[in-house]
Amino acid sequence: MIEGIAFDAYGTLYDVYSVERKCDEEYPGSGAGISRLWRQKQLEYSWLRTLMGRYVDFWHVTEDALRYTLAELGLPADEGKIEALMASYLELEMYPEVIEAMARFGARKKAILTNGNLRMIEPLVTRTGLDEHLDSCLSADEVGLFKTRPEVYQLAVDHLGIAREHLLFVSSNGWDVAGAKAFGFTVGWLNRRNLPPEELGVRADYVAGNLLELAEQVEGA
Amino acid sequence: MIEGIAFDAYGTLYDVYSVERKCDEEYPGSGAGISRLWRQKQLEYSWLRTLMGRYVDFWHVTEDALRYTLAELGLPADEGKIEALMASYLELEMYPEVIEAMARFGARKKAILTNGNLRMIEPLVTRTGLDEHLDSCLSADEVGLFKTRPEVYQLAVDHLGIAREHLLFVSSNGWDVAGAKAFGFTVGWLNRRNLPPEELGVRADYVAGNLLELAEQVEGA
Known part of the structure; x- marks a missing residue:
């Protein structure tokens, strides 16, 4: 069958929540919060962009979601940290x-x-x-x-x-x-x-x- | 212009968060939690159903979101309470x-x-x-x-x-x-x-x- x-x-x-440790290394004390909101926004953006007819690939969506997450949590959007966290998605x-x-x-x-x-x-x-x-x-x-x-x-x-x-x-x-x-x-x-x-x-x-x-x-x- | x-x-x-008081009346201590998750799931379901091509109207989506919310929070899905909370959306x-x-x-x-x-x-x-x-x-x-x-x-x-x-x-x-x-x-x-x-x-x-x-x-x- x-x-x-x-x-x-x-x-x-x-x-996907295995990025939490890396998030916590880059933003001590905020790992769990970043990891949760990052995943939620990643999904939301994938749905909304498809509905809007504004596709960009999932890597782009994932980075956009991370930038929003840092902003909502009031954390600095350091480019080195963002690069490190994005790299954790490959691991x-x-x-x-x-x-x-x-x-x-x-x-x-x-x-x-x-x-x-x-x-x-x-x-x-x-x-x-x-x-x-x-x-x-x-x-x-x-x-x-x-x-x-x-x-x-x-x-x-x-x-x-x-x-x-x-x-x-x-x-x-x-x-x-x-x-x-x-x-x-x-x-x-x-x-x-x-x-x-x-x-x-x-x-x-x-x-x-x-x-x-x-x-x-x-x-x- | x-x-x-x-x-x-x-x-x-x-x-939309003004339902919190009513949620707290029906489920004491859980008003804020219900109100937040209910709204989040209401939006998610509107996006997902549109993407899936499975439209039902927003009233239906709102009730589905409420039922999910109660289940996730481990609260009993009492039909009288659900009716009361849905009615609060009209007020x-x-x-x-x-x-x-x-x-x-x-x-x-x-x-x-x-x-x-x-x-x-x-x-x-x-x-x-x-x-x-x-x-x-x-x-x-x-x-x-x-x-x-x-x-x-x-x-x-x-x-x-x-x-x-x-x-x-x-x-x-x-x-x-x-x-x-x-x-x-x-x-x-x-x-x-x-x-x-x-x-x-x-x-x-x-x-x-x-x-x-x-x-x-x-x-x-």
């Missing part, structure tokens, strides 16, 4: 179970489907050795729109050559789960932060605490 | 300077341009006596999309019959300011909460702390 798997990257395979920590879980999903085609542009996702995938387990790395940048626009999810169908209902889309982000389910994927939600489901009119097909648990559920189905 | 004015409603003319407080400021803007055409559907915005406008100062009340519901989609801002051009650059759009919401400016309006930002501008590649033409200050700036320009 499940012929291929597309994984969201940020928050799902890689811990996010991979969740510990990811490599083992990839094997559990077997020989099925596997891809990353991310908002991130290739310049920011490929170094991360290579550094963490995940490239050996993936058939492709697909970016919203190819269509110049961000999730939850259907054109982004369609990339996985087109590149993997698998019908949407036979594709398992995996994300830890509730809003991404909703977008993917509305598109028509079979969807697995990694509820890593123990949150309630988003009230967007659709529900995930599988819910698990991490990727290994999800693999077990899918194999047992 | 400015031939007409379109006002955002929620946060701009009406204080938001108008900012104190609004009526006086309307006169300062003179005989120009004036409209509300809101995400809210008419069923939720019209009772508020009537109750607060603002209807006597407005030519029309325009809702995103007419196009089945939410801001920052250009089709929503276009409603003001079409209904008021004024070119976008001769229309002053007024909002307290930084993301709405960005959307309106990207669309091509002349834009006044009521920076009621003393926030930095959103990093979305555009800036407001006027920035003021409240609507009276904005009227003075526009008349002095």
Whole structure:
């Protein structure tokens, strides 16, 4: 039934909050606050720019979100610090179970489907050795729109050559789960932060605490 | 130069955080937390549903956001409480300077341009006596999309019959300011909460702390 798997990257395979330590080094005492607001604004800007028809790539969105975050928190926008924090996005920590879980999903085609542009996702995938387990790395940048626009999810169908209902889309982000389910994927939600489901009119097909648990559920189905 | 004015409603003319007291009555001690998260999720859901192509009206979005908020905060979703809190959205407080400021803007055409559907915005406008100062009340519901989609801002051009650059759009919401400016309006930002501008590649033409200050700036320009 499940012929291929597309994984969201940020928050799902890689811990976006792992930048907190670096934030705290650059702005002592403010690491947690920066990390949280930075992520929130990064997502907001991706949605708003897509709605406005003013696409810029995710690297640009991420830097804009960081600059806003520093301003809102009343912290100085030192260019050296900004450069250091942006660089930390290329060194996010991979969740510990990811490599083992990839094997559990077997020989099925596997891809990353991310908002991130290739310049920011490929170094991360290579550094963490995940490239050996993936058939492709697909970016919203190819269509110049961000999730939850259907054109982004369609990339996985087109590149993997698998019908949407036979594709398992995996994300830890509730809003991404909703977008993917509305598109028509079979969807697995990694509820890593123990949150309630988003009230967007659709529900995930599988819910698990991490990727290994999800693999077990899918194999047992 | 400015031939007409379109006002955002929620946060701009009406204080969305004025529901806090009612939230605190229904869920003692949690009023501020509910009020903040409810507003954030309301906006997120309006953006995500538009991106997903799954429009429901703003009343529906607002109730969904409330249900999510209660779940995330671990509060019981009592139907009576939800009904009471939703009703408070029809009784938001108008900012104190609004009526006086309307006169300062003179005989120009004036409209509300809101995400809210008419069923939720019209009772508020009537109750607060603002209807006597407005030519029309325009809702995103007419196009089945939410801001920052250009089709929503276009409603003001079409209904008021004024070119976008001769229309002053007024909002307290930084993301709405960005959307309106990207669309091509002349834009006044009521920076009621003393926030930095959103990093979305555009800036407001006027920035003021409240609507009276904005009227003075526009008349002095």
